[in-house]
Amino acid sequence: MRTIDLSPLYRSFIGSDHLASLIDAASRAEKQSTYPPYNIELLDDDKYRVTMAVAGFSKEDVTIEVQENTLTITGKKATEDKEATERKFLHKGISERNFERKFQLGDHVKVLAADMENGLLHIDMERVIPEAKKPRQIEIGSRLLENN
Structure with a gap:
């Protein structure tokens, strides 16, 4: 360590x-565990995308939650039905186990959308800096008046 x-x-x-x-x-x-695998992409100066491989999970099995600056993605399979327990695998390479993955978001990063297609979960995010936090130029000799 x-x-x-x-x-x-x-x-x-x-x-x-x-x-x-x-x-x-x-x-x-x-x-943390390396399951499920994921990518983090920079799409534009302030736009990001997390893509996570969630093979075997449906939209109903995955929840996405943002609390403070933490993005949490949880996948929980419903209790297995009788048919699934009777299946016999010669090789089982697709892991369908439950997972929880957390990402620490930077200040002012907002989750815009989530979509699932072809076993991949896409989560789009954008950094939106409020006007009050953006840099501003102050003229020398000027006075700033406070709004009452």
């Missing part, structure tokens, strides 16, 4: 405790 000394950050940055918690969460995420 790697340890990272963050003390230089604490001397240089205000609010770096948030960065430390993100690094800690990332190190915990490395210990």
Whole structure:
């Protein structure tokens, strides 16, 4: 296990405790299962797509939830019916086990849409920075008036 000394950050940055918690969460995420496999794509400057291979799962078996800055994708198969338990496999390479995968979203990243096609789940996201957070230029000698 790697340890990272963050003390230089604490001397240089205000609010770096948030960065430390993100690094800690990332190190915990490395210990997660690799099932199901997924891709993260950068579609445009502020547009992203997570594509997850969910073979054997239907739309009803998969739930997608966003809470605070965490995207959680859960797949739960309904209890197996009698026909499925009677099947005999010579080789079973398609894993249909339950899963939960969590992704830490950056600030202002919003989930736009989700779609499932050909055994792949696509989740589209976009970073939408509010006007109040965008940089603005201040003229020298000007006064900013507060809105009352």
